[in-house]
Amino acid sequence: MNKTIKAAAVAAAAVLAVIICTFLIIRQIHDDVLSKEDVVKKIEASYEGEVTKVTQSKDKKTYDMILENPKGTYFIKADAASADVLSMNRVKAMNPTVLTEKEAEHLALGRVPGIVKKQTHQNRVATYTIQKENGETYEVKVDMQAKAVVSADRISGEDQQKTPITKQEAKTIAERETGGAADDADLEKSEGTLIFEVDVDLPDHKEATVKINAYTGKVANIVYED
Structure with missing residues (x-):
């Protein structure tokens, strides 16, 4: 009987040890995990955009996040202890806004004031031939998607002869x-x-x-x- 009691005591001690170890491991994992706020702060500092949703995995090891920016919507899985990104996938692409022809012309004239003599549009680049008050002619290119002037080059005197007023x-x-x-x-x-x-x-x-x-x-x- 003493042997039985002793065996039961050993078994109980073993179970208790397992429970304690499990508790300590879980507690250690919990202590090492960053808060949602800390993870969001680090992700937003590293990537353009705003985190709109955060959920933590059941094992507390990762955070799942939705990040939105002008380029689209992204699903991010980050390590809960370090906030390192484990995976990042774009789930929705945004259609970028582009300049209207009037807005593009305004940008071109802002770079080279004058009279627009000719305008062409190919792909996302609008090209303007602009004549300044002193007679000099420039070719100005505007990226309508980037919303910026990409070049403004003076046309040589020989080329200028081709673009008088009508x-x-x-x-x-x-x-x-x-x-x-x-x-x-x-x-x-x-x-x-x-x-x-x-x-x-x-x-x-x-x-x-x-x-x-x-x-x-x-x-x-x-x-x-x-």
Whole structure:
């Protein structure tokens, strides 16, 4: 009987030892685990975006999180003790907003003030040919997705010859300056510069000749005739 009691006591002691060890292990694991707040703080400091949901695994070893940023929604599994990311997967992609043509043109003119002579659009890049008041011409490229000017290069003098204002634009400028009706416009070269000479019919049977810089659209001279 003493042997039976002794065996039972040994078994009970063994069970108690297992329980105590298990408790200590669980307690140690719990003590080593970071709080949700600490893990979120570390993740948000390391990755762009905001953690919108956090859950801890049953074994307390990991945190599952949802991170949202302008690029999409991500599922993150992080180590509960160190906050190291164990896995990160994008579960939803966001459609990036892009600039409108008006907004892109505003950016281009902000970099190179002047008159837009030509505009093209390929893929996500808008290209503007802009003529400054001094006659210089620039090619400005705007990334409509990145919302930024990616280049602004001056076009050589030889290339500038290809982009004068049109005859109709010259006539419109002359009419605006004189208040008359443009009759004809001739393109001539004067002192190395292309000039439009526009004949304008004024009220009371009068006439005027308006000289306009063909590159800048600036009025160089107006001669009124009786």
